[in-house]
Amino acid sequence: METYIGPDPALSVARPGNVRLSIRDVEAFYGKIQALRGVSLDVHEGEIVTLLGSNGAGKSTTLKTVSGLVRAQRGDVQLEGASISKLAAHEIARRGVVHVPEGRHILRGLTVKENLELGAFTVKDSAVRRQRLNEVYELFPILHERRHQDGSLLSGGQQQMLAMGRALMHGPSVMLLDEPSMGLAPKLVTDIMRIIKRLNEAGTTILLVEQNARLALRLAHYAYVIENGTIRMQGEAARLREDESIVKAYLGMGD
Ligand SMILES: Nc1ncnc2c1ncn2[C@@H]1O[C@H](COP(=O)(O)OP(=O)(O)O)[C@@H](O)[C@H]1O
Ligand SMILES: [Mg+2]
Secondary structure (H helix, E strand, C coil): CCCCCCCCCCCCCCCCCCEEEEEEEEEEEECCEEEEEEEEEEEECCCEEEEECCCCCCHHHHHHHHHCCCCCCEEEEEECCEECCCCCHHHHHHCCEEEECCCCCCCCCCEHHHHHHHCCCCCCCHHHHHHHHHHHHHHCHHHHHCCCCEHHHCCHHHHHHHHHHHHHCCCCCEEEEECCCCCCCHHHHHHHHHHHHHHHHCCCEEEEEECCHHHHHHHCCEEEEEECCEEEEEEEHHHHHHCHHHHHHHHCCCC
């Protein structure tokens, strides 16, 4: 699409809280393919921000430039005003920014419990690790029930829970969630969304990538729409959700 649509100043508003995470004019490439063409977005403290867009728009790449899996060739990523774009991925995780990737990446041959313990590699204190494990089991009782089973034998929804649980073992202050609803039955999608809300209410700042716009707009405070590696629109989630033409034109599928 040639026309430049947004960001629409009418839809963008002053947001409460300090900026926790700031992505500034980021460009990223895979070899010669440019995936991000100057992406800028902010996530304020305590928010759920959703990044929406169709397949191939650059959503996952945006998350990867934050967590250090892909290097921004230009632009910057800042955590509370300090640049993190040159740090190694484990260093970024150590600072409390934790990525739950698309596809979950559960390790075969490790039990559920071992997968979770792997998430706590940044945590030195074993008492803290034990406490986190208990918190994860409380949030996802099914993971406790299945703790001695091979993680790769879990159902899709349970694997999503395991991936989220593993991220929580870091004790993140910012979570980057890549399409947590993907491939899940509606009941499980509802469960996962409820848990995301609960984590947010407990103080975790969240950047949520979704193809399912309607779902994400119900949960998020603020939303950005990415198209072809560029942010095309932004605004309060409630405002974007009300505008059926926006949902139809930019957000495709929905439901
Ligand atoms: N590993 C890769 N190698 C080459 N191109 C890639 C790779 N990953 C993503 N891309 C390309 O970068 C663009 C953005 O991809 P991605 O960020 O995965 O989009 P989304 O998550 O929105 O579906 C797409 O054109 C995609 O084909
Ligand atoms: Mg993706």
